[in-house]
Amino acid sequence: MGYREVYESWKNDPEGFWMKAAEAIDWVKPPSKALFDENAPFYEWFKDAEVNTCWNALDRHVEAGNGDRVAIIYDSPVTGKKAKFTYAEMRDRVALLAGALQARGVNKGDRVVIYMPMVPEAVVAMLACARIGAIHSVVFGGFAANELATRIDDARPKAVIAASCGIEPGRVIAYKPLLDGAIEMAEHKPDFCVILQREMEEAPLIEGRDFEWDAFQQGAAPADCVTVRGDDPVYILYTSGTTGQPKGVVRPNAGHLVALHWSMKAIYGIDPGDVFWAASDVGWVVGHSYICYAPLIQGSTSILFEGKPVGTPDAGTFWRVISEYGVKALFTAPTAFRAIKRIDPDGEFIAKYDLSCLQTLFLAGERTDPDTLHWAEGKLGVPVIDHWWQTETGWAIAANPVGIELLPVKEGSPGVPMPGYDVRVLDDDGHELGAGELGAIVVKLPLPPGTLPTLWQADDRYRKSYLSTFPGYYETGDAGYVDEDGYLYIMARTDDVINVAGHRLSTGAMEEVLASHPDVAECAVIGVKDALKGQLPLGFVCLNAGAGRSADEVVSECIQLVRERIGPVAAFKLAVVVERLPKTRSGKILRGTMAKIADGEEWKMPATIDDPAILDEIAEALKGLGYPK
Numbered sequence: 165m166g167y168r169e170v171y172e173s174w175k176n177d178p179e180g181f182w183m184k185a186a187e188a189i190d191w192v193k194p195p196s197k198a199l200f201d202e203n204a205p206f207y208e209w210f211k212d213a214e215v216n217t218c219w220n221a222l223d224r225h226v227e228a229g230n231g232d233r234v235a236i237i238y239d240s241p242v243t244g245k246k247a248k249f250t251y252a253e254m255r256d257r258v259a260l261l262a263g264a265l266q267a268r269g270v271n272k273g274d275r276v277v278i279y280m281p282m283v284p285e286a287v288v289a290m291l292a293c294a295r296i297g298a299i300h301s302v303v304f305g306g307f308a309a310n311e312l313a314t315r316i317d318d319a320r321p322k323a324v325i326a327a328s329c330g331i332e333p334g335r336v337i338a339y340k341p342l343l344d345g346a347i348e349m350a351e352h353k354p355d356f357c358v359i360l361q362r363e364m365e366e367a368p369l370i371e372g373r374d375f376e377w378d379a380f381q382q383g384a385a386p387a388d389c390v391t392v393r394g395d396d397p398v399y400i401l402y403t404s405g406t407t408g409q410p411k412g413v414v415r416p417n418a419g420h421l422v423a424l425h426w427s428m429k430a431i432y433g434i435d436p437g438d439v440f441w442a443a444s445d446v447g448w449v450v451g452h453s454y455i456c457y458a459p460l461i462q463g464s465t466s467i468l469f470e471g472k473p474v475g476t477p478d479a480g481t482f483w484r485v486i487s488e489y490g491v492k493a494l495f496t497a498p499t500a501f502r503a504i505k506r507i508d509p510d511g512e513f514i515a516k517y518d519l520s521c522l523q524t525l526f527l528a529g530e531r532t533d534p535d536t537l538h539w540a541e542g543k544l545g546v547p548v549i550d551h552w553w554q555t556e557t558g559w560a561i562a563a564n565p566v567g568i569e570l571l572p573v574k575e576g577s578p579g580v581p582m583p584g585y586d587v588r589v590l591d592d593d594g595h596e597l598g599a600g601e602l603g604a605i606v607v608k609l610p611l612p613p614g615t616l617p618t619l620w621q622a623d624d625r626y627r628k629s630y631l632s633t634f635p636g637y638y639e640t641g642d643a644g645y646v647d648e649d650g651y652l653y654i655m656a657r658t659d660d661v662i663n664v665a666g667h668r669l670s671t672g673a674m675e676e677v678l679a680s681h682p683d684v685a686e687c688a689v690i691g692v693k694d695a696l697k698g699q700l701p702l703g704f705v706c707l708n709a710g711a712g713r714s715a716d717e718v719v720s721e722c723i724q725l726v727r728e729r730i731g732p733v734a735a736f737k738l739a740v741v742v743e744r745l746p747k748t749r750s751g752k753i754l755r756g757t758m759a760k761i762a763d764g765e766e767w768k769m770p771a772t773i774d775d776p777a778i779l780d781e782i783a784e785a786l787k788g789l790g791y792p793k
């Protein structure tokens with residue numbers, strides 16, 4: 165069957181399609197049906213099934229005689245370490261940590277926050293939680309203590325598992341002070357912390373609260389897999405919303421297992437035993453789905469890479485890893501390729517390695533720009549597949565399903581809708597638009613298995629954020645169009661989310677931080693185009709009358725404040741003091757117009773603008789920062 169037949173087979177019989185896909189999972193008790201819609205618009209999949217995710221990711225492969233197969237390859241150019249862990253080894257490590265957590269009172273439904281860099285122990289910790297039915301919530305290492313505190317207060321974890329430090333090129337990031345600061349700030353206090361001591365920076369432990377990773381597990385009885393219900397969450401992953409309060413995306417066990425397993429072959433063309441590499445971070449959804457869970461659920465080998473595409477040690481690192489381990493498919497963000505191309509435009513490093521094992525390159529996280537697409541196609545000689553998804557969905561909404569059929573690649577498009585997703589484009593009034601017409605991209609409910617059923621303990625927020633603008637549809641927050649062949653084109657966000665180096669950030673959250681500066685009266689943050697990172701945040705601040713501070717001082721304090729409160733990952737380095745912000749007569753800040761001016765795009769004077777002269781002042785200020793480029 166080709167893509168069209170597969171998609172139609174899902175559309176004609178979604179229940180049959182997903183029940184068939186569910187056969188690939190080891191159930192303690194199989195689901196009686198796929199979709200449970202009695203609480204619509206809240207939908208659940210395989211709700212009455214009983215299952216364990218860790219069993220499906222590890223034990224069953226060992227039981228099937230594949231215990232010696234490599235599950236995880238750890239390659240860390242920043243520490244010079246390499247290691248391989250078989251399925252049997254992973255199962256034993258995971259069972260031991262799981263047993264130690266249980267012995268300390270962590271049980272089914274309890275939350276565990278994981279704050280770790282790209283080390284194998286991060287995956288061990290995630291799977292140990294899944295093994296005992298605890299719900300993990302991984303927080304990306306580049307976030308500041310304040311962001312960690314917000315997540316601790318929302319998830320209310322019984323335990324935190326962290327590492328003493330992470331390593332960024334040229335510097336060691338001490339995680340422990342960030343963790344201590346976060347726990348101090350948070351209202352909720354975890355019962356205990358487990359700390360992986362890395363040799364680059366040993367952290368002082370707090371007696372009675374903190375346990376060293378090895379000592380914590382010493383003598384523990386390995387835990388068996390605990391049966392959970394299909395709709396019990398396996399994890400919560402926080403993502404940027406429109407305010408400083410991140411959204412806790414909930415991922416139920418059963419739908420996640422079924423959808424991820426299906427995607428490995430259908431979308432990525434990977435078979436059990438193949439080597440798959442998602443060069444992302446376990447702190448992001450890509451890391452959850454395609455470093456940890458999907459490859460292991462399927463029985464393939466996953467690479468955990470602790471490094472950057474450039475500088476660790478050079479722009480040939482990716483090619484070295486691919487050739488050394490026989491990677492069949494690489495998944496990364498376009499920004500990584502832009503970083504490589506900038507240093508090695510002629511692909512001299514590529515020529516040094518035998519990349520004959522590589523069959524496909526997958527890109528996501530941001531739109532793949534035509535330059536990057538063609539450069540990668542030309543230099544690697546394999547199909548380059550852009551695909552579109554979100555933390556909320558956990559797997560691709562649109563892709564080019566190479567395991568079913570490689571469709572023609574169209575520049576600027578992340579491909580066609582995957583089975584399970586009935587994608588439509590609507591105008592502001594909710595009317596469906598035709599081919600080529602730009603509008604809000606929505607998915608007709610229900611969303612497929614593996615996607616979010618709600619936000620963590622925030623049903624109302626879920627409804628308001630995703631279901632209220634277009635009743636009957638899930639609002640993706642992306643705008644774009646569909647062409648006459650059914651290919652999607654993602655053009656922009658409809659909210660204040662920006663995408664910086666494939667990382668999703670909220671300009672609203674940055675504005676909240678800037679507004680908290682005592683000398684700032686008003687502010688606005690926009691995303692401006694950047695040749696490497698896709699977008700960068702840029703802040704405008706208006707000072708309080710009589711603040712008596714120099715603009716330079718306030719700007720550098722604002723930059724420091726965002727780094728402290730949100731984290732270095734926000735990459736907030738551009739800000740300027742202005743007298744006034746352009747607004748509509750009703751007081752809405754014209755961020756879109758400012759962004760167009762900064763990007764040097766054509767823009768129209770908004771009819772509702774209060775004082776057009778302010779836009780000239782903004783253009784002047786931007787010129788001072790070198791924008792448009």
Ligand code: COA
Pocket residue numbers: 281304305306307330332333337443444445448450472473474496497499500503528529664665666667696697731732733734735
């Ligand atoms: N812990 C602590 N700090 C971190 C961090 C972590 N895990 N990850 C990033 N940071 C810091 C960086 O050191 C940098 O700090 P600086 O401002 O002091 O330089 C800042 O956060 C911004 O990081 P990043 O956006 O990664 O920029 P970079 O300049 O270090 O690297 C790229 C640029 C393009 C090479 C890099 O962003 C990259 O490899 N991107 C791939 C994106 C990706 O995997 N996305 C996931 C979705 S698929």
Ligand code: AMP
Pocket residue numbers: 403449527528529530531532550551552553554555556578640641642654656657663666667668
């Ligand atoms: P995240 O939740 O961090 O995965 O970010 C999701 C958002 O990133 C989407 O809503 C899009 O705005 C953007 N995005 C992800 N992948 C793509 C893609 N392939 N093309 C265009 N935008 C993308």
